[in-house]
Amino acid sequence: MEEGQLEPRQPCFLKKKGYRITLLDQATFPRDKVCGEFISPAADDIFSDLGILESINALNPTRLCGVALSSYESSYLQIDYPNTVDGRTMTSLSVERSMLDNLMINQVRNSSIQLMEGFKVTDLVLDGGNVCGVKGHDETKTKFSIKAKVVIDGGGRNSISLRRLNLRRGSPGKGKIALAAHWEGVKGLGRYCYMHISHPGYTGIAPVGYNRANIVLVVDRNYLVGVNVEQFFMTTVLGNRLRKRMLGSGIPVEKIRTVDSLAYSVKKIRCGGLLLVGDATGFIDPFTGEGIYLSLRSSQLAVGVVKNAFDKSDFSSRQLQSYDLIRQKEFRKKNILSKVLQRLIYKPYLCNRVVETLGTQKELSSLLVGVIGDYMPANKVVCFQYLLRLLGGMLNQRQPSFLPTKYRPPTKEF
Numbered sequence: 442m443e444e445g446q447l448e449p450r451q452p453c454f455l456k457k458k459g460y461r462i463t464l465l466d467q468a469t470f471p472r473d474k475v476c477g478e479f480i481s482p483a484a485d486d487i488f489s490d491l492g493i494l495e496s497i498n499a500l501n502p503t504r505l506c507g508v509a510l511s512s513y514e515s516s517y518l519q520i521d522y523p524n525t526v527d528g529r530t531m532t533s534l535s536v537e538r539s540m541l542d543n544l545m546i547n548q549v550r551n552s553s554i555q556l557m558e559g560f561k562v563t564d565l566v567l568d569g570g571n572v573c574g575v576k577g578h579d580e581t582k583t584k585f586s587i588k589a590k591v592v593i594d595g596g597g598r599n600s601i602s603l604r605r606l607n608l609r610r611g612s613p614g615k616g617k618i619a620l621a622a623h624w625e626g627v628k629g630l631g632r633y634c635y636m637h638i639s640h641p642g643y644t645g646i647a648p649v650g651y652n653r654a655n656i657v658l659v660v661d662r663n664y665l666v667g668v669n670v671e672q673f674f675m676t677t678v679l680g681n682r683l684r685k686r687m688l689g690s691g692i693p694v695e696k697i698r699t700v701d702s703l704a705y706s707v708k709k710i711r712c713g714g715l716l717l718v719g720d721a722t723g724f725i726d727p728f729t730g731e732g733i734y735l736s737l738r739s740s741q742l743a744v745g746v747v748k749n750a751f752d753k754s755d756f757s758s759r760q761l762q763s764y765d766l767i768r769q770k771e772f773r774k775k776n777i778l779s780k781v782l783q784r785l786i787y788k789p790y791l792c793n794r795v796v797e798t799l800g801t802q803k804e805l806s807s808l809l810v811g812v813i814g815d816y817m818p819a820n821k822v823v824c825f826q827y828l829l830r831l832l833g834g835m836l837n838q839r840q841p842s843f844l845p846t847k848y849r850p851p852t853k854e855f
């Protein structure tokens with residue numbers, strides 16, 4: 442059997458099924474990538490399935506026991522991941538992307554998958570309206586063309602399929618941009634992913650090693666017009682007094698990196714021979730930090746569909762469309778939750794009230810982090826019952842209480 446594709450994660454799943462696989466990436470590894478570097482607890486099982494959990498653990502990565510959330514310096518909430526129904530204690534991985542992605546590519550290098558680094562795909566090869574390969578060029582601009590029964594496009598937010606087949610649906614929101622840097626000398630962090638919502642955007646802070654933190658700030662793109670990016674980043678990050686206290690005498694140890702961070706959805710594919718995985722299937726705002734898990738999970742789902750296609754020797758869009766259905770069934774409610782949270786965080790009064798209420802309703806807040814951690818079903822939160830309990834809790838709060846200036850959120854220290 443022969444199969445050509447482009448994407449860093451799927452090959453290992455597929456390899457286990459015995460197909461002939463080519464993996465193309467325009468980058469040569471190790472390469473870095475702007476990311477919150479905070480990975481849903483549910484990803485552990487997939488890493489284990491891929492056979493790389495041990496190597497990840499050998500990096501001695503930071504493990505987080507929950508999420509800490511502050512809203513407009515007014516309300517604060519710290520939630521531990523609840524145990525799974527079978528009593529497992531859950532933690533999330535916090536590991537630098539350059540290390541994680543390199544580890545995955547090493548797994549590919551040590552397999553019989555043909556790895557082609559530095560190969561940029563510039564177009565899909567089409568035959569009778571179906572995809573039957575990819576073409577492009579290498580770093581020396583030498584052209585290549587590869588035929589394949591199935592192409593799996595995991596090219597991320599700039600995936601060639603999105604552009605070539607005009608699949609991307611614009612987001613109605615304003616353009617968002619993320620600014621990120623690793624900091625060192627940060628001594629005030631516990632084992633949590635810290636999400637601080639405040640004007641003019643939000644930050645995600647994840648401890649990624651001893652006194653080392655990854656800080657990502659997401660704001661409307663127009664805030665950066667005509668300003669010094671480094672200065673803007675520092676002033677905004679330290680302008681929030683909780684962050685300032687937490688970061689102490691820490692400083693960025695690299696140039697501030699920026700990346701577009703606009704959510705979008707993707708239209709249905711009308712041709713056969715092609716599947717999309719990861720960010721190529723759509724991008725949710727990184728506030729809930731689930732992108733890596735969604736990418737891994739969509740790849741797992743795609744593999745089941747590819748296997749059926751090979752079994753039936755049928756790579757038509759009709760055969761492959763079951764992938765869209767399975768994925769939508771699994772992710773639809775999570776996407777709704779992500780969109781609701783996106784709207785909420787830009788409404789200060791409401792956001793404060795919700796965070797306060799969740800602070801007093803442990804069951805509701807635990808459910809929320811379990812769902813965001815991808816190991817509890819989203820319908821536990823995206824349902825009328827949850828909404829009613831939340832609203833009831835909000836109504837029972839007499840007045841929004843504001844934190845005293847010297848309030849220090851509790852942390853579990855390293």
Ligand SMILES: Cc1cc2nc3c(=O)[nH]c(=O)nc-3n(C[C@H](O)[C@H](O)[C@H](O)COP(=O)(O)OP(=O)(O)OC[C@H]3O[C@@H](n4cnc5c(N)ncnc54)[C@H](O)[C@@H]3O)c2cc1C
Binds near residue numbers: 474480600727734
């Ligand atoms: C600011 C920000 C913060 C985030 N924080 C988090 C977080 O904390 N936790 C989390 O889970 N997720 C986070 N995400 C989301 C996460 O980064 C993505 O969801 C995840 O990387 C998607 O993986 P992917 O494999 O689909 O795409 P990518 O990781 O983008 O990989 C795509 C690969 O395709 C290659 N490629 C692209 N085009 C071509 C081409 N034409 N030819 C050949 N190769 C090509 C690229 O070189 C790359 O290696 C964040 C995203 C942003 C923007």
